[in-house]
Amino acid sequence: MVKIAIAGGTGHQEVAREIIDALVASGKHEITIFSRGSNAPTGLPSATKWQTVDYQDKNSLVQGLQGVHTLLSFVQLLSDPNQESQRNLIDAVVLAGVKRFAPSEYGSKGTTDMGWWDGKQKIRQYLEEVNRTEKVIDQQTLQVLEYTLFQPGLFLDYLAFPHKTANHVEPLQIGFNFERLRAMVVEGHEDAVITLTTAADLAAIVARAVEYEGTWPTTSGIRGNRLTFSQIIEIGERVRGRPFEVGKVKLEDLEAGELKSSWDLEAVHKAVSPDEASAFQKTVSIGFLLSSAKCAWDSSGEMNQTFPDYKFTSAEEFLTRIWERKP
Structure with a gap:
């Protein structure tokens, strides 16, 4: 004990x-x-x-x-x-x-x-x-x-937004919207890696x-899944059965604090006050995209090596289970 x-x-x-x-x-x-x-x-x-x-x-x-x-x-x-x-x-x-x-x-x-x-x-x-x-x-x-x-890395549960898949972690949207078949990608960084763990x-x-x-x-x-932006979108298109609208944003625009995207995030963390939500949504979108392009979300795998017998939840299996038969 x-x-x-x-x-x-x-x-x-x-x-x-x-x-x-x-x-x-x-x-x-x-x-x-x-x-x-x-x-x-x-x-x-x-x-x-x-x-x-x-x-x-x-x-x-x-x-x-x-x-x-x-x-x-x-x-x-x-x-x-x-x-x-x-x-x-x-x-x-x-x-x-x-x-x-x-x-x-x-x-x-x-x-x-x-x-x-x-x-x-x-x-x-x-x-x-x-x-x-x-x-x-x-x-x-x-x-x-x-x-x-x-x-x-990023919670795989967030790709189920707006559906809640964890006992306590609430749905949150960041970079991908499987419900509306949308994704944001930094132009030229489609192969940027994200670690996704439930x-x-x-x-x-x-x-x-x-x-x-x-x-x-x-x-x-902790590497539950290690996927590129392109691979996540491909999985999304398979499990949803339709193509995604992929908005490509330029790195230089993001660096200048500009988010030239046709869509915005719809939910932020509860720790953010309502009067700060709009500005925070933009800040998070820009920060997530910039940091992804700079390898910030590519977690190392020390815990995978320490516990090699642990079977992590597969992103494709998880997302198929959540999104199959959804309109």
Whole structure:
């Protein structure tokens, strides 16, 4: 049994809820979910505990982390531009002697051109700084903190929009619209690669990683499917039985902040306020396309190598199941 703490596991943290469910289903762990509020969060599995914490108080965090083996963070990046909460968590983890830490990642390998994920880069750099001062135990030089970055790429579930295919992750549209037979592609980068992994597969791999007795790699890339834009469109046309309208945008226009496309995204994450939604949709579309052209979504495969027996959900089988017989 491993004692696990979850930071940011309440509110709109859909990915956290997927992973919490997978950890609970294993029946092997004691799970405590940190909450900023003083009242018990609703909807959490009965097998979990919850604890009020103040992310600005390191002493409080150290106290709450006593005896914890692994801390998984899902702290909302947009709500904390300077990433003070996660920095404090990392400091507290070191002070409390927590063995393992996973920061709030669960997406792309790179962060280039995705300003909404600047916080990820800040935390990656901070974790590197923390480990620059090594510790020596029994004449072995070890990291100050064992940590990993879980990077599954894009959720395959998003290609089912507007249909919900995960227990908690809500439908979201990004770059492809299977319902309306549309796709956006950067001209000349039709073979840009995207890693696509279901939310359920991510949760299953994280649950396995928690039990893994070896040392976590610094990066835990998860490759459910590795496909180019062209291959995704080809799959879409097969499962939908009709051609897609492919809007090709120029790299130089995107770099200039212009999205010359005939269609826009229809849904954004719940963490984005309604008055910011329109601007954020454009920002996400441009950032996703630019970053894809620069290999940001081509996740590495460390977790595939660590768990070679795990069978990931096939994109074509998944999308066929969702879209067959749909108008």
